[in-house]
Amino acid sequence: MIIREDCALLVVDLQERLIPKIQDHDRVVDYAVRTIRFFRALERPVIWAEQYPKGLGPTVPAVASELEGVERREKLAFGFFGDPAIATAVRLTNARQVIIVGVETHVCVLQTALGALEAGLEAYVVAEATGSRRASDRDAALARMAAEGVRVATFEMALFETLRKAGTPEFKAATALVDK
Numbered sequence: 001m002i003i004r005e006d007c008a009l010l011v012v013d014l015q016e017r018l019i020p021k022i023q024d025h026d027r028v029v030d031y032a033v034r035t036i037r038f039f040r041a042l043e044r045p046v047i048w049a050e051q052y053p054k055g056l057g058p059t060v061p062a063v064a065s066e067l068e069g070v071e072r073r074e075k076l077a078f079g080f081f082g083d084p085a086i087a088t089a090v091r092l093t094n095a096r097q098v099i100i101v102g103v104e105t106h107v108c109v110l111q112t113a114l115g116a117l118e119a120g121l122e123a124y125v126v127a128e129a130t131g132s133r134r135a136s137d138r139d140a141a142l143a144r145m146a147a148e149g150v151r152v153a154t155f156e157m158a159l160f161e162t163l164r165k166a167g168t169p170e171f172k173a174a175t176a177l178v179d180k
Helices: 025-041 061-067 084-092 105-118 135-148 155-163 169-178
Strands: 007-012 046-051 072-075 097-103 122-131 151-153
Touching (some): 025 097, 025 155, 046 084, 072 084
Parallel strands (some): 007 046, 007 097, 097 122
8 A cells, every 4th residue: 555654756747748649638637736736735755757848848837836846857768767867866755655647658657667666666656647649558558567566546546545544634635636
């Protein structure tokens, strides 16, 4: 299960020139924003990266506004762990678990998740907060990740698993994100 004190959130490539091409992109962005809000409210570390921003543009405004104060990192490697500086940033969080949102599921999200496993971390992917240009690529990536040991979770699964119980201020804030 996700352990609140042991997790960090990885936000992958939610960029202006890429997002409009992603199937169900409004859903992906909405759930990415909800996930970011939740993990920031819990004061968990967030690592945010953009794939070749000169070509794919900056992060979409809805996501970027939620990441105010978080260092934006550029990468050329598809996966976070293929970039030494980003891999170091993840390691410095001391997280044992990473929660991943972003695009494209079958490229950068997949390689980030598999890289996390290779680095000895537990990896969780929030299914609604990931997407690809084609549903078949997304579905194949989620299936492959699950077969490789990445835990595929829905937004609500990740949220309530991290909280573990009701009756807390965090629970009240979380239910507002679910009922949105």
